Amino acid sequence: MRTVNCYLLAITLVFLSVGEASAQSKISKEKIESFRSYLKDFRIDNQIPSLSVAIVDNGEIIMLEGIGFQDHDAEEPTTENTSYLAASITKTFTGATLLAMEADGHIDLDEDFTTLSDWDGRCEWLTTSGSIFGGGTLDNGHEIPELKCDQVITLRHVLQHQVQGEPGTSFFYNPVVFGRLSNWVEENTDKSWRYWMTKYVIAPAKLKGIAAGWRDPSGGEVLTHIAPPFRHASEQSDGLAPSVLPNTELNASSGIIASAKALAHYSIALDEERILPAALRDTMWTPAKNGEGNPMPYAYGWFVQNWHGHKLVWHGGWWPDAYAALLLKAPDSGLTLVALGNTDGLRHEINSLTSAQIEKNPLALKFLEVFVKKS
Template sequence: MLRALLAFILLAAPAAAAAQDEFAEFEAFLEEFRRDHSTPSLSAVIVRDGAIVWEGYFGTYDDEGEIPTTADTTYSIASVTKPIAATAILAESLAGDLELGTPMSTDADWDGTCEWLSTSAIPFGGGGADRHGNPIAPMDCDRPTTLAEMLDMRANGDTFVYNPIAFARIDRAISGAGGRALRAIVRDRVMEPAGMRNVALGWHDPEQGDALRFLAPPFHPVGDIMAKQALSDDDFRAAGGIIAAPRALAAFDIAYDAGLLVPPALRKRLIDDVEIGPLGDYRHGWWLEDWAGERLMWHSGWDEGRYSSLYLKVPRQRLTLVVLANTEAVWWGNSLVKAEVAESPIARRFLDQFVAPRRKD
């Protein structure tokens, strides 16, 4: 027995070392990125085939720069909240407790918000063009946008326009139609079945656990000084507000791919059945993009001057990257009408190192 155990250890050790070597270059890249972008704390995980295969925790997360970033360190994930909230809403609908045909106008302030946005200088409100010259349609207040259409970012017309303010009205529309509070929907339909721990659904979450105790405070460069920033007082909405560590997002990712949250057919539809053009698409809380023959599902997060995040899935390869930071360094200024995660330096490095080589095999 002892001889067999020793043989197993001798065989397993090189395999474990080889597995770590696979990620060493990417780990070094993230640490260099963190330093180059003056980011005190950065955390990342890679999920492959339904399990975490690598984790990296870089820098420190306290005011004095003395407490190392760990797996428990949490961040505001900003708009990465959207695919989580959208998945919970879809699950609530499939359970028969919510009608996706509910009009957004059940939110009592929807019409006023739309009138203000559509006449504003905000590009996703009043319209305009992105940096590539692609037109951004103004918000269409005559269009009876439904909850299902809002999950696909269709408040501006038949073609998607990333409209976070309109998306943030989803919980009000649900409540206006007599539905449950969004916090309860997300906790029951996603957090509990996925086993997500130490997650705060906004500042007013009565069950926030240790998510705030381990929160990395946000910083922003002011000249040569990294200045600590005031925390946002925005509460939880479908558009943002979750505070979590990467392992919680990995738990969501694993449960989502396993079909524990919504039926696999919904995920398959986004991967195989939705035809997208050169600008990509937005469906069910996900940006969709084709890169080198691979369908990408992703979301970025940007809490201006405070936090940034990236959640990138390569579903056909069963591969996922999550990166969270307590500065806006991870944000790269994605277009409102074009999915372009490959423009992110971190995403591009990940795709080039882990996705492209596997396509050649």
């Protein structure tokens, strides 16, 4: 087994040759090199054995980095095909899928979600389990309204995380309820959730290097490239220990398994209107307003916020002690950041259950400061 010093310092960089793309991009090589250098330190500082990062500039991948190793012995270098559980980035796929299904008349987002066959029992469990997703008080003292099981909650409410208290009046990120959207769709159509997501997102975008859950019959090659998960372990000499592979079943909340390159192509497909027409894509990135008339920090499967005059749309992904991910777009600038890692070192320690503050993530902030100009 190689020593920890070898493990931390021996870094394998995989750089996609982007001669033509770089020629078209207005971003300087100096900025790209500065960010690449930052990534090397970021990976070590945050104990991420395998880190994959992509940057898109107006439809072109201008950076594709595979940094580190997929295994504990530093024998399997990260490559451009290395895949990860993208966790809640799956919700962005769900937003596009459901909006497209509604546009084609398959569903109505104002239909009653609570007709789901197991909702009564599941809601009762959630409100009595002590889970914050049933209501309660966050560590910072923020009061979360109780989830009420005896009132109508629409698909739209669930998709926009507006299910607490009086549905449609406030935002609270509730992945447990959100995940059941796929069950509702399967009960109310004759097709699987994988079928609909493939039909409306994966197929029209012609995505490769992606699997819709580990049971995806077309995703076998992707599964062979998974970077196994690790957890931070202070009792180990190198601070890392192998972790258990999380649940990789596909549902509305999670299940997408992908490489950074695949998610970069997903972002490009969104920009090029191959998944949704521009008007519907803009709807996907337009949040509703709360009871006071202020925009909420979440739209249809995406967090939405403003940073120094720039609209940002984004989503993180997190499997505790296993994986973390980030998909950040600055649509007005044509820029996208994708980052995936096989520990949860990418996750930022802010309360994203009630707000959108992606600039609190150091990697996201560095990207914004280097590539997205302040207005």
